[in-house]
Amino acid sequence: MHEALTHASDRLGIELPALSQASDFSTTEIQEARQFFMSRLGENHGLDIVVCGSMARREMSTASDFDFLVVGHSLVEDATRFRSFRAACEDWCDERALKPPGSTGIFGRVVAATELVDQIGLDSDTNASLTRRILMLEEGVSVLEPHLHRKFAKVAIGRYLHGGQSEPGGTPRFLLNDVVRYWRTIAVDYQAKVWQSLTPNDWGLRYLKLRISRKLTFVATLASLFLVELRRPEDSRTFLVDQFVEVPALARLAQLSDDLADEDQSLAYLREVLVVAEEFSEFLADDDRRTAAKEVLPPAREATDEVFSAMRERSIQLQQALEGLFFESPTLGPLSRKYLSF
Template sequence: MSELYLFSARASALERLQQITRDLSGANDAFGTRACVYATGSFGRLEAGPDSDLDLFIVLETDPSPPGKPLLNAVDEIKLKGALISAAEKNKLAKFDGGGRFLTSHKVGSFTEWLGSSEDDFRNTLTGRMLLLLESKPLVGNDTYAKTIDLVIAKYFRDYAGHEDAFVPSFLFNDVIRMWRTFCVNYEFHRKEGDSRNKIKNLKLKFSRMLTCYSGIVYLLAVYARDNRVRPDDVKAMIAISPTERLEAIVAADFGLPENSAATLKEAVHHALTSYSEFLGLTHSKKAVQIYTEDETMWRKKSYAFGRSLSTMIDCLGEVSPEADGLRRLILI
């Protein structure tokens, strides 16, 4: 597995991300105590290709006294966005999606204020919060980034006190599953009939979007299977590594599985990473649409097999104990 394209792509993406971060050092000095910027998408997953753009979220620190006015004024926010645009251009990245109209900001408490409400999706806080946890890398304002993560985790763990020895992260799991279903429904809304690019977008849904969500679920299920609990620090450890690294991490742990089940889990991870590596090789190609179209049936089968690999991981981890099976059941029903 050491020769997979995935690993060279990861190293390249990390190197490029580090250069972008260096190019934003001036913005970090000027604004990093009042805001944070984190990358999501292919850079956040450490798998950016030659034509990848930079998907960003901006979070603003607020005055602690009501009404919580942002500490970054409108002019400085424009300057920060200008620095982000300049860094993207300097690194010859694809133009921001939608002409930059998605380059919006949120207050530091917004990701928890609307959690679970009908406003959550409308305000894009569901996506911002989930991608913060599942595929993010900080570029500016590391302290605010960490503070935002702490606030979000605290919300999901509001019933943690008194249950530290056997805490089940059901609230978090349900929100991750909601994000996955939102990805699926949003795809159906935005796809255009007759557009050949829809096929690649559908494939990305079945690989990268699915992995973003279910790598987090599999990783935390593995922690629960091993420890019979999930702690806030376990979620932070999950956030700190990429989706593919989470799959690698679970085969390095000892879950007390029967020998056959352990072998099945390892094989499922190997198959998933190999399939995902092939998917990245396709999507990083300038002829991705043509290659996919020439053998659409094969790629569809690969995507279904990839999903089955993730399902197999969940089933294997659910076999560890009755408690782990209970969390596995929560994922399904």
Template sequence: MYKHVLAGYPALLKANEFTERQLNKIRRALDSELQGSPYKDQITIVTVGSYGRGEASESSDLDLYILFNSDRDAEDVISSELSSIKRVLDSIVPNETGSTGTFGANVCIRFSDIQNNIGGKNDTNADITRRLLFLLEGTWLYGNKRFRSYRQDLLARYIKPSGSDGKLARFLLNDIIRYYRTIATDFEHKVSDQNKEWGLRQAKLRFSRKILYFSGILAVAETADLPQQQTLEKISDWFDYQGLERIYEAAPGLQQTRKVMELYEHFLAQISDPEIRQTLERLEKEERDNCPPYCELREKGVELSSVLTEWLKEQYPAEHQIHQALLF
């Protein structure tokens, strides 16, 4: 149904179809490359970012990390497999992954690294990012069954069967809120202290990061009145959808849903245009008011915030738990 809806949004449809083709190609190649490995059942490869959201293009990099189910160091056990994985991925998606070290074919961690210490002193920025993106926009490149099992295990850390029925998954909601605020703070650090490019990052913050956050709130809100065990199962189902798709599936009839998709279509079309994308990539903060593409996206981003606010009010009555939970 959603794929048919995308027919009315050419930029979204093009990105969705490109992503699907690329993911299928990557999955087949990795399956072939790793089929002879004695450790193949201990390896899971996760992708997030534009490939996780179904918005990839020729200019996209591949944000990923590898989960290795072993107490032994991956470099000591599967070094040849890691080299093979990198070779395969580089041959299909040659664009270099960002330099933060959070993602990349060389990032191999244990699942316990993102599952444990949630909110504790050892819960690093990298762990928060990998954990929340795993849930909010992650999909698998290798090891589909393990990916889904890990997701259930991770959600079970947030949603306890012994918890009160008919209550919001507040632990999960609080971590989603915390992560979104971390994104905003991290943005300022990257552009101010690390001199990272500003314009394109700012546009993404106004659109894709906003949808990431809002669609996470939605998943929690849609399961508010269920028994805890059912909440656990249903939230996992909601995370099967990509962020924008999640908004559509929750309220296909709302006029605000249509407006959200129109605004996001415009954003994606703009940043998919090579000339506009290069303009945004080169844009300095001090020159923003002299850049028409940026000014237009800024206005559309403000409009998106207003539409999403209205969406929340229309979809959930005033007495719904989500409204108070977002404040307190």
């Protein structure tokens, strides 16, 4: 488990065994994936394989998907390499009994890093490109050539910072706005998918993931952006690159335990947030509870399944704790009101 999470759990007096186990499992899978792809594909092809999702967030379970993108960083002379990279990813899924990317078309594709960085906003920035760019920043992990992924993060963050900050050393508003845009987009798209589907498969589990896992990733990113203003690093760009490349999402949120050290109520809210994250990690690792949640149909308020209802109640309590943490804290409250309201 990342040292920031370990440090926070010690400071807050909580144990996180499920998150620790998921982190160890994820780290092992990432290391073995790197060995597999390096042996299978070699390096210096101008292509990288970036994984998102629970594996990248170090929250993986045996039921997790392998959500990958083949990312082009330069023009590849042999176009058949695109197919060989995708085939290697499919073989990895078969070998490890991992679920391949879902049917949405976001993952399992070849994408150009330059387009993701250059086309921010306006009509050319589709839902797909927005999703890929933000997820690659928020939780992406390279399983082939990590230096290329770090280069992507450096260039992407530089592009956002070029748009300006509110003030020297302030929170990067351009990047923050795009992160908020992505969060609002997936929330709206989720409702659209429920509306369009006459038989919403796995609805209950997707509902809980949106309200817990995805929400935690969003607020973890807000924490990193606010830390630019709170800690005033000498080099904001390098600080953010390190945050996104080196620190998993939940660990970025856990870092706040140091910045809120004198705020007992804020630390209590942070403690509750991490406890819910721990409980949901344990929930996701339990096949019976996952299956029960998948079988629940909308709307949530009419669900009768006790397993689903209990976790939904915890998601409500998570929301309340996050509201307290970000809006009642003397440290975070002014930033939240300034950057998240108007």
